[in-house]
Amino acid sequence: MQISSQTEYALRALAALALAEHEKPLSISEICKTQKLPPKYIEQIFRKLKKTGLVISIHGSKGGYKLGKDISEISLRDIMASLGENFGSSVCKSNTNYCIGLPCIYESLWDEIGKHLNSYFDSIKLDYIISKY
Amino acid sequence: MQISSQTEYALRALAALALAEHEKPLSISEICKTQKLPPKYIEQIFRKLKKTGLVISIHGSKGGYKLGKDISEISLRDIMASLGENFGSSVCKSNTNYCIGLPCIYESLWDEIGKHLNSYFDSIKLDYIISKY
């Protein structure tokens, strides 16, 4: 039960964007220099963040990334979801049918827990995180 | 961010113990038959659960396991902790010093999240889970 490095890196990078002037975009290399993050990995992560609208990109020279939403509208859950990290049980996945033919109480339990975690992670917004700086 | 199979198996097995007569112990093989769990894996898991007092064991023939605490005093957090699954960040581990020399806001963030998750998982007790049967 850990926060993946992917998620933490995304969070750090987004925080860097949030703290920068929002006029001009920040390039991957600029972000990675100050935050000492692996650039090629961050590139991949940003492409995912772009697909869900968390960032927008400017192509070419002097290009880079800007936040796609207000800092009050980007939550830790949004980040995790963008990276494909949703909560679940590793046994009772919807398609494995571990409990086929049995009355499975666990599916509803994981569901309940998942809902709680999602709403909790959704309550942690980027503005709160950068307010700690 | 998933519940490991280890945790789910432990939960299923403990639920089986909770639902059984608490007079006589249940053996690994009995538990695994009804719950279709891998016996040797469950053995290892039960040894960990024993170390933290969640179960007690009776050695030898006609032996097996019984719950070590009341069902209202065994939480999902207890189970996860017994299995060594605590919350954390995969980057900001206490000894990696990822942020050495920087003011690290993330450590306190993971700490805050960890505390929330721990108290949430602590609120989910075995009696609540088996009440769903």
Added chain:
DNA sequence: ACATTTCATACTAATTTACTATGTTATCTC
């Protein structure tokens, strides 16, 4: 034209997970 930077895919080393295999020790029943 050229440098810069995003975009896209493929590959890989290390770690973790979810087990299995093998053997030992303790206890009950006969």
Added chain:
DNA sequence: GAGATAACATAGTAAATTAGTATGAAATGT
């Protein structure tokens, strides 16, 4: 006391996941 049963203990291992790297193409500013 012999044998069956079941916990105890450690080692090994195949598959999946994670956390990256490598290579190259496409777009844009100077």
